[in-house]
Amino acid sequence: MKKRIYKDIKIRKLFKRYEIRRRLLLGLINDLSIPLEKRMEFVSQLNRLPRNASKVRTLNRCVLTGRSKSVYRFCKVSRLALRDLGSQGLIPGLSKKSW
The missing domain is CATH 4.10.830.10 (Ribosomal Protein S14/S29)
Structure with a gap:
């Protein structure tokens, strides 16, 4: 049980570290005034972030x-x-x- 608690704490720290970068990339991806090629570049940058840095991974x-x-x-x-x-x-x- 302790291992799960420590794992969740680790995921929360990782989320906190990447939160600003993830929100910035999502905002740039959803901005329609930016050209499509540049937005696709932001999508690839977002995909390179760790999966555990996402909010939905926390419990x-x-x-x-x-x-x-x-x-x-x-x-x-x-x-x-x-x-x-x-x-x-x-x-x-x-x-x-x-x-």
Whole structure:
């Protein structure tokens, strides 16, 4: 499980490093005032960037368990960890209904 967490952290760092370059190239590719040959050159530059530098490669993972499914964005915790923390009373504003 730790390996997946470290892999996701590595992908997030790579995305952060290439984010400006990727957005700049995408903006230039979509600009219709630039000639087609030049835009195709930008496409080839974009294809040379690492695949893991893309935003869609990142996953939301639970900060406590590393679980990738059913992670709540507002607290970055999975539903299982949220239930445990809620039953212990560690999340303010979360009350038990019928667990």
